[in-house]
Amino acid sequence: DIQLTQSPSFLSASVGDRVTITCRASQGISSYLAWYQQKPGKAPKLLIYAASTLQNGVPSRFSGSGSETEFTLTISSLQPEDFATYYCQQLDTYPFTFGGGTKVEIK
Amino acid sequence: QLQLQESGPGLMKPSETLSLTCTVSGGSISSSSYYWGWIRQSPGKGLEWIGIIYQSGSTYYNPSLKSRVTISVDTSRNEFSLKVSSVTAADTAVYYCARHRSSGSSRWFDPWGQGILVTVSS
Numbered sequence: 001d002i003q004l005t006q007s008p009s010f011l012s013a014s015v016g017d018r019v020t021i022t023c024r025a026s027q028g029i030s031s032y033l034a035w036y037q038q039k040p041g042k043a044p045k046l047l048i049y050a051a052s053t054l055q056n057g058v059p060s061r062f063s064g065s066g067s068e069t070e071f072t073l074t075i076s077s078l079q080p081e082d083f084a085t086y087y088c089q090q091l092d093t094y095p096f097t098f099g100g101g102t103k104v105e106i107k
Numbered sequence: 108q109l110q111l112q113e114s115g116p117g118l119m120k121p122s123e124t125l126s127l128t129c130t131v132s133g134g135s136i137s138s139s140s141y142y143w144g145w146i147r148q149s150p151g152k153g154l155e156w157i158g159i160i161y162q163s164g165s166t167y168y169n170p171s172l173k174s175r176v177t178i179s180v181d182t183s184r185n186e187f188s189l190k191v192s193s194v195t196a197a198d199t200a201v202y203y204c205a206r207h208r209s210s211g212s213s214r215w216f217d218p219w220g221q222g223i224l225v226t227v228s229s
Contacts, residue, residue, distance in 0.1 A: 087154055
């Protein structure tokens, strides 16, 4: 199975901060990577797919980049509603796998 | 707007077979280019992909669960189902159903159902 390692696993930030989350794959996955946001008690919500394509309706402060084994999710200016846990997922090879998550909390 | 809703028992005993159904509304489960999948999340833990099914019935399962999992689709009822046999406490989780697109570089799961908590306990 392809392992996805997210870092950091936890980060504390303030409203307005620029936040970057990294996802590293154990082998190359081209650009078959998606990012999801999950709030407590809710289902994950798709933010980005194909490593850098913003899903319809997702604010432009979210962006993604990377290919093969290293990917990043960036929030350019953190808003109160962005405090949540973020997961990456590889969709290159079965079984599709998820990263361990990054919890973004208010500083 | 497409919506998915999971249904099934919330409490099970060890060794029983878990059966969940995902009802799709606002769109057809027979739409081309889409698969339908199940993902679970153990309490306080991360996400685990269980498997997917195409409208034709083609399936792909996580090898870690493959011997115990069956996913089926009923296009006439616009729903798909998950069965997990011989459950143990390790199968306690929130189970989500979701639509999966796999077309070129467009691969993702969206939308997701709200999730259903299944607890396995004697």
